[in-house]
Amino acid sequence: MSVRVALWVLLIVLWAAVLCAHASNPGQQEFLADTFGGKVPAPRVVWITAQRRPVVQAILGHAPKALRIRYWAQGGRSAWVLNEIGKEQPITLGIVLRGDKVEKIKVLAYRESRGGEVRYPFFTDQFVGAGLAPDRALDCHIDNISGATLSVSAVSRMTRLALYLQQLTGVGSDPSQP
Amino acid sequence: MTHPSRKYRPKWGSVYVWHRLAGVSAALFVILVAGTGWMLTHSDSLGLARRHVSSGWLLDWYGIRAPEPTSFAVGGHHLSQLGEHLYWDRQAPVQTSGRLVGVQQVGEIAVAALSDELILLDTRGEVIERVGTADGAPVDIQAIGRTADGAPALKAAGGLYLGDADLLQWRLRGGGSAVWSQPEAVGPELRDALMVAYRGQGLSVERVVLDLHSGRILGPAGTLLVDLLGLVLLFLAATGTWMWTHQRRSRRAHRLRQSPRRRPARPAAATVQHSHLP
Numbered sequence: 001m002s003v004r005v006a007l008w009v010l011l012i013v014l015w016a017a018v019l020c021a022h023a024s025n026p027g028q029q030e031f032l033a034d035t036f037g038g039k040v041p042a043p044r045v046v047w048i049t050a051q052r053r054p055v056v057q058a059i060l061g062h063a064p065k066a067l068r069i070r071y072w073a074q075g076g077r078s079a080w081v082l083n084e085i086g087k088e089q090p091i092t093l094g095i096v097l098r099g100d101k102v103e104k105i106k107v108l109a110y111r112e113s114r115g116g117e118v119r120y121p122f123f124t125d126q127f128v129g130a131g132l133a134p135d136r137a138l139d140c141h142i143d144n145i146s147g148a149t150l151s152v153s154a155v156s157r158m159t160r161l162a163l164y165l166q167q168l169t170g171v172g173s174d175p176s177q178p
Numbered sequence: 179m180t181h182p183s184r185k186y187r188p189k190w191g192s193v194y195v196w197h198r199l200a201g202v203s204a205a206l207f208v209i210l211v212a213g214t215g216w217m218l219t220h221s222d223s224l225g226l227a228r229r230h231v232s233s234g235w236l237l238d239w240y241g242i243r244a245p246e247p248t249s250f251a252v253g254g255h256h257l258s259q260l261g262e263h264l265y266w267d268r269q270a271p272v273q274t275s276g277r278l279v280g281v282q283q284v285g286e287i288a289v290a291a292l293s294d295e296l297i298l299l300d301t302r303g304e305v306i307e308r309v310g311t312a313d314g315a316p317v318d319i320q321a322i323g324r325t326a327d328g329a330p331a332l333k334a335a336g337g338l339y340l341g342d343a344d345l346l347q348w349r350l351r352g353g354g355s356a357v358w359s360q361p362e363a364v365g366p367e368l369r370d371a372l373m374v375a376y377r378g379q380g381l382s383v384e385r386v387v388l389d390l391h392s393g394r395i396l397g398p399a400g401t402l403l404v405d406l407l408g409l410v411l412l413f414l415a416a417t418g419t420w421m422w423t424h425q426r427r428s429r430r431a432h433r434l435r436q437s438p439r440r441r442p443a444r445p446a447a448a449t450v451q452h453s454h455l456p
Contacts (some may be wrong), residue, residue: 027310043314043346045307067306068298070313070346079310 015160028081029118031094031108032078035079043070046165059160060084064159073171080162086112086151093155095162097171105159112174115148118155132163179319197417204410210408214391216267218384226384232374239395242380246375250281250363250432251302252288256364260376264290266303268371271379280359284330284345291332291359292324298345314347323358 030038045068056064072079078097083090089111096103105127107119114119117123126142133139138160144152189195210248217224242375247265255267259278263271276292281291287306290390296315298306304424307313325331330341332348333389339348364372386395393400 043345045344065302066308068302071192084274 002053028092028094028108031081031106032079034079035094035096036072036074041074043072044071044169045166052073052168053174055136055164056161059164060157069165071165075173078169081108081164082158082161084138084154084158086115086154088112091106091151091154091158095159097162097166099108100131100163102159102162102163103150104128105155107155110151112151113129115145115151117145117148122153127159130159132160132167132172136160136164138163138168144170193282193417197398197414197421200410200414200417204407207403207407208411211391211404214387216370217387218391221384221387226387229380229383230378231381231383231386232378236375237377237381240379240381244376247364247369247372248278248280248361250290250359251362252281253283256362256368257288257290257299258364258368258372263379264292264311264357265299265372265375266299267367268375269303269417272297279320280361282322282324282330282359287345289322289341289345291319293319295319295343295447296332309345313347316348316350319430321358323356325354325356328373333358363429377445 006024029040036159047065047068048066069080073173076099080095080097081092082095083092085091090109091107091111092109094106094108105124107124110116110119123143123145126140127138129140130142131139138156142152142156216360217226221227233331242333245261247258249256256265258265259274259307261272264274264278274292274295274297276294278290278292281288282291286301288301289297290299294311294315295321296309298309300306310383311317316336317341318335319332321333322333323331323333325340330345330353331351333356334340336350340351340355341348344403353428389395389400393402393404396403
C-alpha cells in the first residue's frame with residue numbers, strides 16, 4: 001500500500017515539474033513583456049553590413065541568415081531574440097543585456113530531442129555578468145554539459161553575437177567600435 | 179570431338195556444386211552491399227547527405243515530381259514557390275512552411291508575404307529578415323499590396339494591416355482597400371529550370387545509397403532479395419565449413435592409406451578372438 005502511495009506522490013511531483021518547466025519556457029512576447037515590465041518598446045534593427053559580416057560569421061561559424069537583426073532597447077538595457085541551430089533544430093534564445101554585460105538569458109524554444117538541459121537556470125545563470133573579451137569570446141568560463149555540447153555551443157555563440165551587436169547599437173555603451 | 183564421358187555434368191546432389199553456384203550468384207550482391215556499407219560509414223566525409231541526385235529517371239523512380247510554381251513578378255524579378263521552397267529567380271531556395279500569397283516592393287526591399295510570415299529580400303534575393311507572428315506579423319496573411327497613398331498593406335484574418343516605413347511593425351487599420359499583388363505565369367524556360375531545381379533538392383545521394391544497401395530501392399521485393407542474400411551467405415558459411423572439415427578428414431584418411439607404417443596395429447585380443455571362430 002505504501003509503495004502505491006509513494007508512486008502516486010512521485011507521479012504528481014513529476015507532473016508538477018513538467019508543468020513548471022513548461023511555464024518557465026515563455027514565448028517571445030512574454031519574454032519581452034517580462035523584461036520591460038509589461039511595456040515593450042518599439043523594435044529597432046541593426047544591419048549586418050559587408051564590413052560587419054566577417055565578424056558575425058566568425059562568431060557564428062557560418063554566414064548570417066539575415067541582413068538585419070531586430071532588438072528592443074530601453075533605459076540602457078537591450079533585449080535580443082536570436083535563433084541558432086544546435087545540432088539539427090534551431091534554438092530560440094532571449095538575451096537581456098545591461099550595458100555591455102549579460103543580465104539574463106532564457107531559452108524560449110528548444111526543439112532538439114536531446115540536450116535540453118541548456119534550458120535550466122543551473123546552466124543559463126553562468127552567463128549572468130558575462131561580457132565580450134577583445135577576441136570576441138566570452139570573458140568568463142561556461143561549463144559544458146555532457147551530451148549537450150552542440151546546444152551549449154549554440155547558446156554561447158548567440159550570447160556572443162548579442163554582445164557584439166549591442167556594441168554596434170551603442171545602447172548603454174561606447175558605440176565607437178565598428 | 180569431345181568424348182561423351184568427359185563432358186561436364188554437374189552433380190546436383192553435391193554440396194560443392196551448390197556452394198559454387200551460391201558463391202557466384204551472391205558475389206555481385208556482396209560487392210554492392212559491402213561498397214554501399216563503406217560509403218554509409220564514411221557518409222559525413224563523403225558529403226553524401228549534402229549532395230543531391232539530379233538524374234531524371236531516378237527522381238521519377240522515387241516518385242519525386244515538382245508541383246506547379248506559384249509566381250509573382252517584383253522589380254524585374256520573379257519570386258516563385260514550389261512546395262516549401264521559395265526561389266528568387268533561379269537562386270538557391272529559402273525553406274518556407276506557409277503559402278506564398280504575394281510580393282510587394284517597398285523601396286529597395288521586396289516583401290514576400292506567406293500565410294504565416296513575411297520574408298524581406300534585397301534586390302539580389304538575399305534574406306534581410308524573416309518576420310513571424312511572434313515578431314508582429316499578422317496571423318493568417320491572405321494578400322499583400324499597397325494602399326492608394328503608397329503604404330504597404332496586408333490582408334489578414336484580423337482585417338487590413340499597414341506597415342511602417344522600416345517594415346518593423348504592422349498595425350491593424352481595420353477596413354480599407356488596396357491594390358493587391360497578383361500571381362503571374364512564368365515563362366516555360368524559368369518554369370523548367372525551377373522544376374529541375376526543385377526535384378534536385380528532393381533526393382540526397384545518402385538516401386539512394388541507404389536504399390541500395392537495404393534493398394528498399396526495389397521496394398518490398400528488394401528487401402526480400404537482401405533477406406535472401408543473408409540466407410545465401412549463411413548457406414555459404416555452413417557449406418564452406420562442412421567442405422573444409424570434410425576435405426580435411428579425407429586428406430587425413432588419404433595420408434594414412436599412403437603410409438602403412440603409421441597404420442595402427444590391430445589389437446591382439448581381436449586376433450585371439452578370430453582364431454576361435456569356426
